[in-house]
Amino acid sequence: MTRFDYTRADDGPAPLGMIVLQTDETIEGDLRRMLPDKVPLYVSRVPSAPEVTPESLRAMSTHLTGAAELLPQALPYAAVGYGCTSASAQIGSDQVAKLIGEGTKTGHVADPLSALIAACRVMNITKLAFLSPYTADVSDRLRGALEHAGIATPVFGSFEEANEASVVRIAPHSILNAASDLIAQGGTQAVFLSCTNLRTLDVIEKIEANTGLPCLSSNQVLGWQLGRQIDFTTHVPGMLGRWAG
Structure with missing residues (x-):
């Protein structure tokens, strides 16, 4: 075996993280449309029930920290989003931020609510x-x-x-x-x-x-909020993007 030396590349912009529901088929594509191409976006998934009830939404709280721990941990995150509007209300935005913060290093946590x-x-x-x-x-x-x-x-x-x-x-x-x-x-x-x-x-x-x-x-306001937190211009559709970009 020949062992080679290497030069370490620059890390680039701090990444964004997303905690996405196991059942969600939409949010990842929507966020990649709105967020700048140069910002890395890493996604982890949280178990979620096929049928949505207040009880199934609250149950996600027990998995949020573990899902955050499964994000790549080499660098701290500029922000981490949680992709569930109704569960943010059931669990509470402050508690969502606390649970995600226990699983990864980030300066901001955003949720649709x-x-x-x-x-x-x-x-x-x-x-x-x-x-x-x-x-x-x-x-x-x-x-x-x-x-x-x-x-x-x-x-x-x-x-x-x-x-x-x-x-x-x-x-x-x-x-x-x-x-x-x-x-x-x-x-x-x-x-x-x-x-x-x-x-x-x-x-x-x-x-x-x-x-x-x-x-x-939900996805539009979440993309907009993540853009504000990382101080990047986002491609948010509608009056929100023009009025409050």
């Missing part, structure tokens, strides 16, 4: 039309967390689908039609498309064109 609240504050939104794929009991805790943050959800609609494999296959035109209908009911300043597994990025600007109001979605 805290990102949505931040986006609404930047855009002066206090009344949201709320579209969920899930049953109402799953959304109750999330809507309550928004209410506690000063964001009302007086208009609510759902596809009443508990199975994650079906949620990801909800057609874009169904999301567009449902969101437009909710906004048409009046009394809101924007619409929120909840769930990181819902395919929303390509309908956000169509919904805004149809309604004249901002459209926010």
